[in-house]
Amino acid sequence: MYDTIIIGAGMSGLAAGVRLAHYDQKVCILERHSVVGGLNSYYRQRGRNHDVGLHAVTNFQPKGVRKGPLARLLKQLRLAWDELGLVPQSGSSIRFPDLTLRFNNDFALLESEIRKRFPKETDGVQKLIGALVDYDDLGKTVNVSARSVVKEYIKSPLLTDMLFCPLMYYGSAIEDDMDFNQFSIMFRSIFLEGFARPMGGVRDLLRKLVNRFKEDGGELRTKAGVKRLLQRDNQVYGVELDNGEIIESRRVLSSAGWRETLGLCNPDASKQDKPGQLAFVETISVLDKQPKQFGHNDTIVFFNDSPKFAYHKPDDLVDLRSGVICSPNNFSYSQPLQDNVIRITALANFEKWHGLPQKEYALEKLRWYDRIAQSAARFVPDFRGSVIDTDMFTPTTITRFTGHENGAIYGAPVKQYSGQTPIKNLYVCGTDQGMVGIIGSLVSGITIANQYCLQN
Amino acid sequence: MTPAEIREAVLNILEDITPDEDLTQLKDDVPFREQLELDSMDFLDIVMELRKRYRIQIPEDEYKNLVTMDSTVKYLTPKMENL
Ligand SMILES: Cc1cc2nc3c(=O)[nH]c(=O)nc-3n(C[C@H](O)[C@H](O)[C@H](O)COP(=O)(O)OP(=O)(O)OC[C@H]3O[C@@H](n4cnc5c(N)ncnc54)[C@H](O)[C@@H]3O)c2cc1C
Numbered sequence: 252m253y254d255t256i257i258i259g260a261g262m263s264g265l266a267a268g269v270r271l272a273h274y275d276q277k278v279c280i281l282e283r284h285s286v287v288g289g290l291n292s293y294y295r296q297r298g299r300n301h302d303v304g305l306h307a308v309t310n311f312q313p314k315g316v317r318k319g320p321l322a323r324l325l326k327q328l329r330l331a332w333d334e335l336g337l338v339p340q341s342g343s344s345i346r347f348p349d350l351t352l353r354f355n356n357d358f359a360l361l362e363s364e365i366r367k368r369f370p371k372e373t374d375g376v377q378k379l380i381g382a383l384v385d386y387d388d389l390g391k392t393v394n395v396s397a398r399s400v401v402k403e404y405i406k407s408p409l410l411t412d413m414l415f416c417p418l419m420y421y422g423s424a425i426e427d428d429m430d431f432n433q434f435s436i437m438f439r440s441i442f443l444e445g446f447a448r449p450m451g452g453v454r455d456l457l458r459k460l461v462n463r464f465k466e467d468g469g470e471l472r473t474k475a476g477v478k479r480l481l482q483r484d485n486q487v488y489g490v491e492l493d494n495g496e497i498i499e500s501r502r503v504l505s506s507a508g509w510r511e512t513l514g515l516c517n518p519d520a521s522k523q524d525k526p527g528q529l530a531f532v533e534t535i536s537v538l539d540k541q542p543k544q545f546g547h548n549d550t551i552v553f554f555n556d557s558p559k560f561a562y563h564k565p566d567d568l569v570d571l572r573s574g575v576i577c578s579p580n581n582f583s584y585s586q587p588l589q590d591n592v593i594r595i596t597a598l599a600n601f602e603k604w605h606g607l608p609q610k611e612y613a614l615e616k617l618r619w620y621d622r623i624a625q626s627a628a629r630f631v632p633d634f635r636g637s638v639i640d641t642d643m644f645t646p647t648t649i650t651r652f653t654g655h656e657n658g659a660i661y662g663a664p665v666k667q668y669s670g671q672t673p674i675k676n677l678y679v680c681g682t683d684q685g686m687v688g689i690i691g692s693l694v695s696g697i698t699i700a701n702q703y704c705l706q707n
Numbered sequence: 708m709t710p711a712e713i714r715e716a717v718l719n720i721l722e723d724i725t726p727d728e729d730l731t732q733l734k735d736d737v738p739f740r741e742q743l744e745l746d747s748m749d750f751l752d753i754v755m756e757l758r759k760r761y762r763i764q765i766p767e768d769e770y771k772n773l774v775t776m777d778s779t780v781k782y783l784t785p786k787m788e789n790l
Contacts, residue, residue: 274755314727317744326749331726701748705755 252499253277255704256490258477258515259506261289261653262689263681265460266696267504269328271704272469279498280469281490283476287461289506289653290660290682291453291689296642299590301535303644303652304660305453306551306577306594307446309421310439310690311339311356319444320386320686320694327697328463336455337447338582340550345413346630347555352413356445369410379404380443384435389685390668397434398427412560417441417553419562420575420596422687424527424661426563432666436686446550448582453689477507480515480677487516487677504704506681506696508655509663516674527659528564530601530646534623537640538591542578546632547593552576554630562598569619570598571626593634595627601646601657616643661687670699678703708787713780716787720756724749735776757783761790 255271257264260282271278286292291304310321314332325332342355350368354361366373379401384391398411405411415429418437423429429437449455461471476493480503489499505512510524542548555573562573574597580588607615620643624635646658655662662682670678680699681692708716714735721730721743728743739745750770757763763786765773772782 274759323746323748325727326724327752329723329726701751 252501253279254500255279255502255504255700256281256498256500257504257506258490258512259289259681260284260287260461260471260473261506261681261692262291262460263684263692263696263699264289264504264506265457265464266324266328266693267506267680267700267704268464268469268471268696269460269467270697270700272464272467273329274705275468276704278469279500280464280471281475281477281492281498282471282473283493283654284652285473287471287473288453288457290649290655291457292652293452293454293457297640299537299640300452300454301642302452302454302579305448305579305689306421306575306596307340307448307582308335308337308690309437309441309444309446309688311337311445311447313339320440320690321444324690324693324697327701328460328693330459334459336449336451338450338584340446340448341548341581341583343417343446343551343553344549345416345553347409347413347416347560348558350409350413354442356447358443361442365410369407372405372407372410375404375406380438383438384432386436386439389432389436390666393430393432393666393668395431397429397431400431401434408559412555414438414442415562416555416560416573417551417575420553422661422691423562424529424659424666424687425664426528427561430664430666432668432685433687436691440688440690448579450584450588452579456689477515480512480674482516482674485673486675490515502676502678502704504678504680504699506679506692508681509667509679509683510656511654512672512677512679516677525664526656527661527663528601528657529562529661530564530599530604530649530658531596531660532569532599532604532619532623532643532645534595534620535642536593536595536624536634536638538593538634538637539639540637541587541591542580542593542634545634545637547578547634548581549576549631550578550581552631554627556626556629565598565600568600568603568615569623571622573598574623574627576627576631591637593627593631595623597623597626599646599658601650601659604645604647604658605650612645612647616645619643655682670703708790710780710784713783713787714776716761717753717776717779717783720753720760723756724752733776735780738774739776740774761787763787 254276422437479491649658666685
C-alpha cells in the first residue's frame with residue numbers, strides 16, 4: 252500500500268515525487284512510456300541526442316535572486332542554482348511584417364524597443380505590468396479574457412499582437428486569446444524573467460530529478476501505464492495497470508491531464524469539459540555549421556507574416572503564417588555545443604494529421620518540413636543549404652508518447668487551479684492544473700504535492 | 708539539546724533549504740523573512756524538516772514563533788531540550 256501513486260513521470264510528476272519521497276512517503280511514479288520526461292523528454296536518432304520539447308527554460312533569474320518560480324523550485328527541490336547549469340539566452344525577437352521588436356533577459360531592452368516603435372504606448376505597458384496577476388494569486392479570478400484586459404492599457408492592435416505572439420506560442424491553451432492568469436504567468440516568465448538553457452539539454456535536469464527521487468526511496472516504474480483508477484465511495488484506493496496489475500494507495504496524484512484523468516475513473520466523466528485544440532508540429536534541422544556562421548544570432552524568433560496574428564487550429568495540416576524558430580546554439584555558453592540545430596514550431600491540426608494513412612503521413616511530413624523551412628527562411632538567414640539531418644514530429648507523435656488528447660501540449664482551455672477533482676483523494680498537477688512549461692510544471696507538481704499530499 | 712545545539716539544528720535545516728545562501732552572516736535577531744526572503748512555503752519546510760528529523764509537531768497557529776533565529780531557538784528549547 253503506497254501513500255501516494257503519481258501518474259506520469261513528466262516534470263510535474265517527478266517534482267511531486269521528489270517532495271513526497273523527501274518527506275518519507277511511500278510513493279510510486281507510474282509512467283506509460285519507456286523513458287521519463289513526458290512532453291519534455293529526449294531521444295537518440297542516427298547518433299545524435301535530441302530533446303523532445305526544449306527550446307528554452309523560461310523564468311530565468313540570475314544566481315542570488317530570491318523571488319520568483321525559479322528560486323522557489325530550487326529551494327523546494329533542494330537544488331543549488333549552479334546545479335541546473337542554466338546558460339542565459341543571447342537575445343530574441345518578435346518579427347512581424349515591417350517591424351521587429353528585440354528582447355532579452357533584461358526587460359529594459361524590450362521597453363526601449365517599444366518606446367522607439369510605439370512611443371504612445373510606453374505608459375500603458377508600464378501600467379499593464381502593474382496589473383499582472385501575482386504568481387501567488389493565480390486562479391483567484393478565472394475566465395477573464397487577457398485581450399479584454401490588455402485593451403485597457405495598449406491601444407495599438409499591432410503591438411498587442413506582437414506581445415501576445417510569444418506568450419501564446421509558449422503557453423496558451425485558448426484559441427486567439429489567453430486567460431489573464433496565463434497571460435500574467437507567461438508575461439512574467441518570458442519578458443520580465445527570461446530564457447536560458449542547460450548546456451546538456453533536458454537530460455541533465457531529468458537525471459537529477461530521478462536520482463534525487465530514488466535516493467530518497469521513491470519508486471519509479473516505466474512501461475507501467477495506468478488503465479483505470481479504482482474507486483469506492485467516491486474515493487480512489489488504487490490503480491489498474493495496462494497489464495491488469497493492481498496497485499493500492501491512499502491517494503493518487505495525476506499529471507495525465509484533466510479530461511484524461513477523469514476518463515481513467517469513468518469513460519463518460521469528462522464529456523462536459525472541452526479538450527484543448529491547439530497542437531503543433533516541430534521540425535529539427537541539424538546543420539553543418541553554427542547558426543552564427545551564416546549570420547543567425549537570435550536565440551528565438553517569433554514570426555508572423557499577416558496583418559493579424561492568428562493563433563487557432565488551422566484548416567490545413569499546418570499554418571505557415573507564423574511560427575517559432577529556436578536555435579539551441581544561440582545561448583551564451585562558454586564553449587560551442589556538439590550539434591548545430593534549428594528547431595521550428597508551427598500551429599497544426601490534430602485531426603488532419605491523425606486521419607492520414609501511414610504512407611501519406613510520412614510523405615506529408617516531408618512535404619511540410621520543406622514548406623516550414625521555406626516559411627522560416629523569410630525571417631532568418633536561409634539555413635537550408637547547411638542541413639545534414641532532419642527530424643519532425645506532429646500532434647500525433649505527442650498523443651502517442653504522452654497521452655495528451657488532440658496532441659494539445661498546453662492541455663485543456665480551462666485550468667483547474669485548485670488541483671482538486673470530484674473525487675476526494677484524487678488530485679491533478681501539471682499542464683491542466685494551471686502552469687505550463689518546464690518551470691511551470693515543476694512548480695505545479697511541488698505546489699499540489701505540498702498542499703494535498705504532505706499535510707497530515 | 709542545548710540552545711546552541713538547537714541553533715545548529717535549525718541552521719542545518721536552513722542550509723538544506725537555501726543552498727545558495729551564505730549563512731555564516733546570519734543575524735539571530737533579524738527576521739528570516741527579511742534576511743533570506745523566506746516565504747510561507749519555506750516556513751512550512753522548516754516545520755516539516757523539524758518533524759522529519761526530530762519528530763516535533765508544531766501546530767499551525769504556532770508558526771509565528773519562527774520569526775528570527777532567536778525566537779525560533781527560544782520556542783524550540785522546551786520541545787527539544789530532552790532530545
Ligand atoms: C515541442 C514542445 C516544445 C516545448 N518547448 C518548451 C520550452 O522550450 N520551454 C518550456 O518551458 N516548455 C516547453 N514545452 C512544454 C513543456 O514540455 C510542458 O509544459 C511540460 O513538460 C509539461 O509537463 P507535465 O508534467 O505537466 O506533463 P507531461 O510531460 O505530459 O507528463 C505527463 C506524463 O504522464 C504520462 N502518462 C499520461 N497518461 C498516463 C497513464 N494513463 N499512465 C501512466 N502514465 C501516463 C505521460 O506519458 C507523460 O510522461 C514544450 C513542449 C513541446 C511538446
